[in-house]
Amino acid sequence: MQNRPVFILAIESSCDDTAAAVLKNDKVLSNVVANQAIHGEYGGVIPELASRAHQQNIVPVIDAALKRANVQKEDLSAIAFTQGPGLMGSLLVGSSFAKSLSLALGVPLIAVNHMQAHILAHFIDEENFDKPEFPFIALTISGGHTQVVKVNDYFDMEIIGETTDDAVGEAFDKSAKILGLPYPGGPLIDKYAQLGNPKAFAFTKPKVPGLDFSFSGLKTAILYFIKKNVAENPNFIEENRDDICASIQHTIIEILMDKIKMAVEQTGIKQIAIGGGVSANSGIRKTLKEAESKYGWKTYIPKFEYTTDNAAMIGIVGYQKFLSENFEKSDVVSKARIAF
Template identity: 60%
Template sequence: MSDSIILGIESSCDDTSAAVLKGNKILSNIAANQEIHQQYGGVVPELASRAHQQNIIPVVNQAIIKANIQQKDICAIGFTRGPGLLGSLLVGTSFAKSLAMSLAVPLIEVNHLQAHILAHFIDDANPKPPKFPFLCLTVSGGHTMIVIVKDYFDMEIIGKTIDDAAGEAFDKIGKIFGLDYPAGPIIDKISKVGDGSIFKFNKPKLDEYNYSFSGIKTSVLYFIQKEVKKNPDFILENLNDLCASVQKTLVEILMDKLEKASLDFNINEVAIAGGVSANSGLREAMQKNAEKLGWNIYIPKFEYTTDNAAMIAMVAKLKFDRGEFADLSVSATARYDIEEEFKKEI
């Protein structure tokens, strides 16, 4: 079973991805991006689902060819059931069900958020995988949460955002600055030549381990509106420092809660996952805490941070070994309660 070959399919948002995994080793991980959304400043669900329909067959075919396998070698097919955009999920779910039926192999449903966390167990994701229990800050465009990972399928969410996700805040603030979508990576790049101490933005005061990012977005908007009235070129003249200051504030918000959780639960095994885990400021903050607080940190390879099918295949492999298969009647769901998934798996 350890050398089972799993085909993973990911289509939760605007990336169509397919991966082949043998054991814990990724043989291929192919993704097709959808650049059409840039002109709209965000993902347009109807356009995303149409693009998935065009991309899914070529992407799966490329993944199989690059892995140097044949369809008959596939032991099971894992797919993202949710959460995500329903139209996008339907394309991946329908294709996975059809292919599983035609190959007469098991079908395995995967929770997208769970996959981000368990991507750390792909062979080349880290020099070595995290030890249980570990804390995982899962942070992306749609989700921000701190999870205690006690085992592969025993996890507890101890904190999450009560409004916007961190990645969403990056993108919306970038839009205020006039940057292209997605703005997060652009802010990250520009911030490297700016001074993050120039502009101060308020950080939310929430109990325990929950997050809020709507306040900083509003704070930046009002600040920019006020300054632009005085100087129409304010953004252009201060863009480097604005980006650096926003990034510094957002990273501090994320890390403050993660540090608190680490101390309160006495856990020094700490990981990050999700699209925003590619952010250089967040990675640097993790490295500093490793030195300051004695954390053993786990930062995944860039290719496993954004939405990808390798992480879907990894969870599918773990479920395959446990004999946990989905019925062909399974349907995609935009709101896939990860806490219910954890309870179900235990």
């Protein structure tokens, strides 16, 4: 491959964040994200509103990414974009722009799997952050996904466990909604959990065979628990908020850790990496770091800004695909669901 630097412009638009990043090889020069606050009014992401906001945000976000990186569009080696999974309307905004820019500049187009990008974010060159060695176990946890993945190489990944219903991020957000907390509620549960007693209230962990997960039963148990106690004491949530949040978070973390321990036993792999928006949760990060000494694992936790949806993680996948000349034609299609 050529010796001159590779400059990748990456675009991420899978849900409600419009993001663009510029990478020089595996180093991030800029990473810009525009959030969509409007969804908070509705308690969740509204797909039509999300795609309209992407259309408004994409040009200024890409312009900002190029300016912060001090890179001219003529210097770009390739354009990478999120192909899926995600909301179709949102994905189409990003892919359409990427295709147009690739054609206008005469540079390769690279399609990226959003879930692979969460895993490969660990390979961004950052000071004080180690990169995992193959093979390793990845736990990808987000609002839409919960997966245990055996990662043999950059693009040799096998899902060995996943949720059968709700994703873990959904479990956090729906539990927060039951408690009357605003959307997105997951970060608020984390915030209040740090002030409470994680063993104040006991919630039954679902019995799911193998490495798969289920969170719908836990969500229902929390709903009935709150309804019962509020009926007896209308101020129950207000008086016990921190302890309730701590107990919910403790239960969810135990569910995740049980499956990781099982995955280590089954595969013999003791390198564990987490990714996805829920990996920003302080309780999960703390528990995983403690597991290094407790179980003899080597754990990898990405830089905070690379956990939630961002374009830097799309860019690092784009860089790896560029090295192997894994390019797409302009007729490549976006996919709301996409396999590894």
